[in-house]
Amino acid sequence: MAILDLQMADGSALCGVGARLYERDDAGYPGGHDLRFGFTTELGSDANKSFTVRVSAKGYAKGSPYEGQWRDYEATVPAAQCNELRSHVGGRTAWGVPLSLVGALTADFGPWRYETRAYDTVTLAVSLRANWSSDLMGVGGGEDDWHSEWAYAELYIGFMPEYALTTAEYETSELLVIEYSTTWTRQDDRFAIDTGSYVMESDGALTAFPSALSREVWGTVAAPGRIEVPVSALTRHLKGKKCFFTVYFNPSYRPIITGRQSASAELTVGDKSNCNSCTLELAGSDDPYHVAIRTGDAGDADSACTQVTVKCRTGSGYSATTTVKCGEVAVMRGCPLNTPLVFEGVGSNGVSTSKKVTVLEGVTIKAKGVxxxxxxxxxxxxxxxxxxxxxxxxxxxxxxxxxxxxxxxxxxxxxxxxxxxxxxxxxxxxxxxxxxxxxxxxxxxxxxxxxxxxxxxxxxxxxxxxxxxxxxxxxxxxxxx
The missing domain is CATH 2.40.30 (Elongation Factor Tu (Ef-tu); domain 3)
Structure with a gap:
């Protein structure tokens, strides 16, 4: 009458020692995943009237570098609420005790959905026993003595983000930076660049694409969204070359064997010391005294501009200045009235500014007598x-x-x-x-x-x-x- 196969389950699907909840699956679980403690018994509800669960739980709160303290929970759940599933061929009976029925466990550590999660990972020390409706094993005594031995398992719940490689650029002559986008906020992610990453051009008609790396490159991300690669780890200078990179990610608290995420992309390697210039285009404004200018990236150098500074200049030297993210609309306030205006824009990327100044002319704010x-x-x-x-x-x-x-x-x-x-x-x-x-x-x-x-x-x-x-x-x- 022993309890066997104690593990995590997502609905009726068994997950083993850990339930991994993926960001990409959020749309299919608007109310969160139905997490359970799955296990099997020899007999069904005809012999088992309830199950007692004891859980000690701790975890890393969203984005936190520190793990919290253990918290204890206990509940006795009627067999009718434990999702009994009997075998049609005479095998063992499967069960699933919902985590939502184990005290305040879900309230404290849930919800079980990536976007609304409170924790990045939760560790669970679970003990579970069956309470019988009769003295099946002849132990004597009263109903309080009619139960199985405790089954024990160390389980976990881990949230798995999506990653996308976005750019690869030289930040200095000694440092290549690969940037990626993610909704994950942890700063202790480990990364490893696949040694099979390659340059997408051949050294000869019958030769394979050469490797981009001369050795393994791994470590902890410099910051969320940023991987630093020393030039000494590259096989050649990559500026202007298209490369195929694969990067693996895993937070420091999770063993790689229990689940890692990866991202691959074809990236043309740029140079942040040579920033693209910006584009300026007049946009409509509901305010007669303001000028709205849509900004963009001209794509005329080696590195995308991420920020644009727009200045309004006049013959007197006066200037009104606004800085926005590239692609946003710059609303110019405080521009002179009734005189031709000249707007100048300069792009930047956090390392360098564009060498070219973009000019927009032919704008006048007409306000006679005001x-x-x-x-x-x-x-x-x-x-x-x-x-x-x-x-x-x-x-x-x-x-x-x-x-x-x-x-x-x-x-x-x-x-x-x-x-x-x-x-x-x-x-x-x-x-x-x-x-x-x-x-x-x-x-x-x-x-x-x-x-x-x-x-x-x-x-x-x-x-x-x-x-x-x-x-x-x-x-x-x-x-x-």
Missing amino acids: ALIESVDPSGGRVELVYNQSFSVSSEAECDTVKLAGRRRPSSFYGHGGTRSVKVEGVLLDDKGADIEAMPEYGDAFVLFPDGRAYKCRISVSLDWDFSRLRNVSVSGEEVG
Whole structure:
């Protein structure tokens, strides 16, 4: 009457010592996997009335480098809830005790689905016995004595992510970096590059593709998504060559024999020191005072650009700057009004910037007769001044005067730059001025004149009025970088 074959099961499918739950299978299990403790007995529910399960569990929380402490659970589950499956040929009876019925085990360590997992892996020390409905073995005593011996097994639940190799690029003359994408957040993944990885060009008409590696390359990933390969491990310089790489992945806590993941791809090896330039294209904007520019990768060098910095330049040298991920739309705020604008874009990849500057011209924000004060912080708001405008700008160079002995007058010593003070006044009609009054609390602001002058300033605001419908507004400030 012994319990045999104690192991993990996913539904009625037996899994052995471990249940491996794959990211690619999530769509088929929207409510999570039906994990069970599977086992067999000689007789069925006619002899077994229930099963007692004792579990000690611990695991690595999602992304954590540390394993948690043991937690204990116990439950006695009626045989009717243990998924009895009798053999049609007189063999043993199979059972499956759902983990969801073993105390708070599933609540503490589940759910059993990759995307919503709380743990990356769970270790289970499981003891299980059958409770009989009669004294089958003649042990005597009462019902509490009618049970089998304890069966014991050390089991685990492991989540298995998907990996995809994306790029292979020289980051320096001594280092090749293979990047990959994954939803896995662990930083202790071990990797091994298959020694069969090869260069997809032949050294001769009848020769096989040569190997890309001169020795085994394995270790711990430098960071999630990044594998570093020393140039000394390569058979040749690979820049510009198409290579086929296979990489195996396995977290440090899991023995390789219990399951590893792999990813293979054909990659053209690039050079991050030579970044592609970007593309700029005018996109539609719902805001008449903002310019939307779609960015992209021109693909004209050795390495994809991952980030684009866009600047708006004018004849006065003023520039508004925005940085976005390549492919995103850059929304340019604080651009001068009523003057032709020139936008310049530079791509970068974290190691180098593109040698070519991309230019977009032919854009003008038309706002005749409007002075605009807009907070640099998007939540700080914007105010248009249309009536009774007046403007003033004063500049002063950076200079110190020193009285030197023997000279009749002090001498002047100039540095670089200086200060510029800006002031704009106007009248708000049927507007109490609450937005402009609060704007200094949000930090710097763009001050845009109708003639195309544009400044970024630390502003101060004053309001006064004689009539409830009219507010006299004065905005002054010093230009900042």
